[in-house]
Amino acid sequence: xxxxxxxxxxxxxxxxxxxxxxxxxxxxxxxxxxxxxxxxxxxxxxxxxxxxxxxxxxxxxxxxxxxxxxxxxxxxxxxxxxxxxxxxxxxxxxxxxxxxxxxxxxxxxxxxxxxxxxxxxxxxxxxxxxxxxxxxxxxxxxxxxxxxxxxxxxxxxxxxxxxxxxxxxxxxxxxxxxxxxxxxxxxxxxxxxxxxxxxxxxxxxxxxxxxxxxxxxxxxxxxxxxxxxxxxxxxxxxxxxxxxxxxxxxxxxxxxxxx
Amino acid sequence: xxxxxxxxxxxxxxxxxxxxxxxxxxxxxxxxxxxxxxxxxxxxxxxxxxxxxxxxxxxxxxxxxxxxxxxxxxxxxxxxxxxxxxxxxxxxxxxxxxxxxxxxxxxxxxxxxxxxxxxxxxxxxxxxxxxxxxxxxxxxxxxxxxxxxxxxxxxxxxxxxxxxxxxxxxxxxxxxxxxxxxxxxxxxxxxxxxxxxxxxxxxxxxxxxxxxxxxxxxxxxxxxxxxxxxxxxxxxxxxxxxxxxxxxx
Ligand code: SF4
Ligand code: SF4
Ligand code: FES
Numbered sequence: 001x002x003x004x005x006x007x008x009x010x011x012x013x014x015x016x017x018x019x020x021x022x023x024x025x026x027x028x029x030x031x032x033x034x035x036x037x038x039x040x041x042x043x044x045x046x047x048x049x050x051x052x053x054x055x056x057x058x059x060x061x062x063x064x065x066x067x068x069x070x071x072x073x074x075x076x077x078x079x080x081x082x083x084x085x086x087x088x089x090x091x092x093x094x095x096x097x098x099x100x101x102x103x104x105x106x107x108x109x110x111x112x113x114x115x116x117x118x119x120x121x122x123x124x125x126x127x128x129x130x131x132x133x134x135x136x137x138x139x140x141x142x143x144x145x146x147x148x149x150x151x152x153x154x155x156x157x158x159x160x161x162x163x164x165x166x167x168x169x170x171x172x173x174x175x176x177x178x179x180x181x182x183x184x185x186x187x188x189x190x191x192x193x194x195x196x197x198x199x200x201x202x203x204x205x206x207x208x209x210x211x212x213x214x215x216x217x218x219x220x221x222x223x224x225x226x227x228x229x230x231x232x233x234x235x236x237x238x239x240x241x242x243x244x245x246x247x248x249x250x251x252x253x254x255x256x257x258x259x
Numbered sequence: 260x261x262x263x264x265x266x267x268x269x270x271x272x273x274x275x276x277x278x279x280x281x282x283x284x285x286x287x288x289x290x291x292x293x294x295x296x297x298x299x300x301x302x303x304x305x306x307x308x309x310x311x312x313x314x315x316x317x318x319x320x321x322x323x324x325x326x327x328x329x330x331x332x333x334x335x336x337x338x339x340x341x342x343x344x345x346x347x348x349x350x351x352x353x354x355x356x357x358x359x360x361x362x363x364x365x366x367x368x369x370x371x372x373x374x375x376x377x378x379x380x381x382x383x384x385x386x387x388x389x390x391x392x393x394x395x396x397x398x399x400x401x402x403x404x405x406x407x408x409x410x411x412x413x414x415x416x417x418x419x420x421x422x423x424x425x426x427x428x429x430x431x432x433x434x435x436x437x438x439x440x441x442x443x444x445x446x447x448x449x450x451x452x453x454x455x456x457x458x459x460x461x462x463x464x465x466x467x468x469x470x471x472x473x474x475x476x477x478x479x480x481x482x483x484x485x486x487x488x489x490x491x492x493x494x495x496x497x498x499x500x501x502x503x504x505x506x507x508x
Contacts, residue, residue: 014275014362016426017465018376019433024464027501031468100429101471107336108422112474116424119471185472191495194488 033093034189037182040082041090045179049213052220059152059232062223063241067148075145084134091127098124115181122178129171142235149236156224156232165225172217180210263288266308266352267297269316271366283308283352294341294355295320295330317366325481328414331358331421332367338421340481341367358421371417377433378415381457383440385450397448410443410489412482419476419486431465435476438467439489445496458493458500467497 054065072078098120105113136158142150159165184206187193193202223229265286272279285308286300295318302315320330323342330341333356335349346353361369387393399407413436420426420434441457444450461467470490477486 015370016360016373016420016428017431018373019380019437019460019466020431020464021380021460021466022463026464027462027466027468027497031498031501097471100427101424102427103424104422104475108475108478110475110478112472112478113424116471116473188472188487188491189470189494190498191491191493194491194495196485196488199487199491 029093030097033090033097034186036086036090037179038186040086042179042183044083045175046213049216049220053216055152055155055220055223056228058229059149060236060240060243062152063149063236066144066151067241070145070148087130091123091130094123095127119178119181119185122174122181125171125174126178129167129175133171147235149238149241150234152224152229152232152236153234156229159221159224165221168221169218172221173214176210176213176217180206180213183209265292265297265346267301268352268354269367270354270356271316272357272363273365275363275365282313288346290347292346294332294334294344294346294349294353295323297346297353298341317364317368319368326414328416331371331416331418332356333358333421338418338479340416340418343481358417360421360426361417371415374415374417374420374434374436377437378440380433380463381437381441381460382453383437383444383457385444385447386453387449399448403446407443407446409483409485410439410446413439413443413484414482416481418479418481419484422475422479423470424473424475425469425471430469432469433461433465433467435470435480435486435490436484438470438493439484439486442489442493445493454496455500458497461493461497462501467494470494 051065051069055062069075101116101120103113103117103120105117137154138144142154144151144154159168184199184203187202188199193199265288267284267286269282269284270279271282284297284301284306286297289296292300298316298318305313305315307313318330318332318341320342321327322329325340325343328340331338332341333354334341334344335354336356338358341355355367357363357367358369358371361371361373363369415436417434417436419436423432423434425432426434438461441461445454445457467490472487472490474487477484480486
């Protein structure tokens with residue numbers, strides 16, 4: 001049968017090379033990138049935003065949530081296997097994808113093309129933010145797994161710089177955007193929503209998801225900078241954490257806001 | 260009464276390796292003229308707007324009714340078919356450039372053989388060689404035919420590839436047209452015998468995974484192929500095939 005290869009082009013190939021049928025492993029890598037954005041990273045994002053929402057109930061409730069999460073069995077293994085490693089993979093492979101796409105939204109200003117570009121920019125923003133966030137909140141300063149009571153104060157100190165608050169707010173929007181459009185893209189590319197109508201309908205679902213997550217995220221930021229829990233104590237004792245959301249407002253809350 | 264004219268600017272290049280330049284033309288307006296008929300006028304009277312004699316423009320065209328797919332070019336910056344680009348509907352001066360992602364041959368003519376290579380790579384055909392009588396073909400249900408017909412309208416113009424942000428030299432992405440054609444033949448009762456091979460081909464480097472779902476292809480396609488649906492459907496088939504392979508190969 002026709003086993004002979006077609007003659008190889010003698011000179012170097014000009015233009016875009018043809019499909020390398022059945023060769024290479026970019027399919028696996030790309031699909032892993034796509035999947036990792038949903039689970040575990042997307043799932044973790046939702047968990048993180050819901051946990052943050054506890055901050056609205058005060059420093060004690062927030063500390064209790066941090067303590068609960070850090071009390072999960074094998075928590076350090078979970079952290080690396082389900083958060084750090086997938087995140088690093090998703091981020092680095094994502095940068096690789098970004099670098100190879102040639103955005104042309106100037107010539108073709110269509111909505112899908114805008115979203116294509118936004119998905120890349122929000123991803124880059126989220127990446128830059130997450131690197132500093134993980135470094136400053138998880139790996140430097142007070143070690144929160146050991147001192148869950150200090151969590152509220154640590155975040156409050158961070159957000160006390162207006163520019164840092166702006167960074168957090170922008171990153172919050174970018175991350176929620178990236179995730180919710182990512183869910184839409186996942187459904188479209190994995191063939192879950194092939195039809196135009198299905199894709200449009202699911203678009204509304206994802207938009208609603210994005211708005212909801214952003215609101216939850218921004219609301220928890222407000223818990224740290226709003227008037228409710230000003231000057232939260234630097235650390236809470238286990239007893240204070242135990243009392244959870246029913247604990248009296250921390251001493252600092254009685255001090256009238258000075259600015 | 261002053262004569263109505265049409266202003267056209269064309270990016271020209273005499274050979275693949277020479278450097279490009281722009282020529283300006285001013286032609287008498289004719290009702291209903293399109294970009295190809297304008298270039299026919301230039302060929303008949305090859306003088307630039309400032310009266311210098313030049314060569315006729317090199318471009319591809321054939322059917323003049325948007326069915327052969329040969330006349331795709333950038334018209335005012337956008338990829339489209341020149342034969343259906345009515346001059347009266349375009350902003351002037353009309354700027355014509357060759358497609359930017361395909362090796363240039365001359366002026367507006369480019370080498371789009373990459374699409375042919377890609378169609379071969381996914382075996383976009385029904386494997387019947389006609390050497391002996393196979394009897395009547397299997398019946399195609401109207402429902403299947405209705406799914407397939409829109410995909411069969413592809414004219415291989417490469418507009419969908421030109422406008423795709425992922426179709427470039429660093430990805431070597433196969434492009435939407437080939438994916439749609441793989442789907443067309445996967446849905447054919449005799450063509451589906453090669454379905455697995457097509458799906459395996461599309462898992463290769465530059466395959467369907469490179470699509471970033473910007474959906475430019477479906478916007479630009481002059482024949483309104485349901486390209487995003489095809490990409491989604493084939494994406495699912497490829498994924499299912501990959502999972503099957505992982506457990507059974
Ligand atoms: S959906 Fe976008 S990335 Fe995918 S083939 Fe079409 S234009 Fe290219
Ligand atoms: S799918 Fe549409 S844009 Fe692409 S080559 Fe076919 S006809 Fe042209
Ligand atoms: S000349 Fe055939 S498509 Fe334009």
